[in-house]
Amino acid sequence: MVAFLMVMMACNNNCYVPTRALLGVAFMDSAQLKPVTVKQLTIKGEGNDSILYNASSEQSVFLPLRQNQTVTRFEMSFLRHKEDTVPTAYTLEVKHQPYPQLISEECGCVMFHSIDTATCYNAQESLRVEIYSTNVINVEGDVQLKISL
Amino acid sequence: MFNLKFLCSLACLLCLPLLAARAQETPVAVPDSAQQPVDIAKIAAAKSKKSVYEATYLSADIFDPIATAFTGKFEFSVAADVSLWHRLFPAIEIGVMGYNQQQEDYHYTTAGGFVKVGANYNFLNYKPNRKKDHAVFAGVRYGxxxxxxxxxxxxxxxxxxxxxxxxxxxxxxxxxxxxxxxIGVRVQVYKQFFMGAALEIRTFGHYYQKEPYYPSTIAGFGSDANTTNFGLLYHLTYQFPTKK
Incomplete structure (x- = not known):
């Protein structure tokens, strides 16, 4: 009976949780303090040709942080004001501390991050960035930064 | 974590001590000539007398040490509880855990100890004139x-x-x-020896201090501090001193 139970226990090799830790960034209306949908949003990592978001409309985005460096920059562009027709470019710079974490034997290891600072700027202005949570872990939909527009 | 395999193993595990107890209770026919006169006064006195302290039990978990051969994680715990009116059982449990995971893509070691304090409440078989000290209980612990x-x-x-x-x-x-x-059962299988099984539901987990990162397995609790964990206990128990 005991051997039967042990075999059943050993046979469960499935992973049921996310195995990526992504930085969640939400866009907020600075006047109404409510989530706002930004349009024509394009995001890619600095120095990386692969586009994460391509001219889409989003209230929040989820971005991969670098694991071998403590600073990650993203190039963003979106329609800054309702009347704009041309996207405005910004740089999102995040300073963070990566640390490896074992999720479980079935899921393996994932790189988590602890956020130190975050800024969003271009040559004309700096947007207000609130660090809502410092921990970037493997929870889907988790938001760490809120950018006020 | 909570699937059909788990339910089947739980049902088998909880039934095992009950089957062992039934095997001990084989009724024996007594011829009429051998029956003794009934002392009604003694029976009435026994019924009215309820002692508070009845016995102390010492238990050892045997499920986890056997599971070590299959999972690689070593766990062992012992528990002590005291019978009050055979209704309330204050209990304390201490245990250790050690896990050395050497995999191709990581090496993870975790080790620790735990203590749990609480009490069980027996719902059945608590009358003073009971023949066996079986118990069906529910309990709560702080770990x-x-x-x-x-x-x-x-x-x-x-x-x-x-x-x-x-x-x-x-x-x-x-x-x-x-x-x-x-929730569980404990049955008296032979004199002072008992067998028992219990389902543990562990929840409301909380860390005492903030850390940059946390263990993937917590001694006594299990994995993932943010969820509810289930566990199975299967233990052998010795009762002493005897109440009779």
């Missing part, structure tokens, strides 16, 4: 554990940034508490 943990040689890749590497953490110790609910 506390300290767990040291370290991740070494973790191979992690980041496809978007095209980064790979081998990473390690410093060794740390986490202090953790939780609330636990138990």
């Amino acid at each position: 506390y554990s300290f767990t040291s943990y370290q991740l070494q040689d973790a191979h992690i890749a980041n496809n978007y940034w095209n980064e790979t590497g081998v990473y390690s953490n410093d060794k740390r110790t986490a202090h953790f508490g939780w609330v636990e609910f138990q």
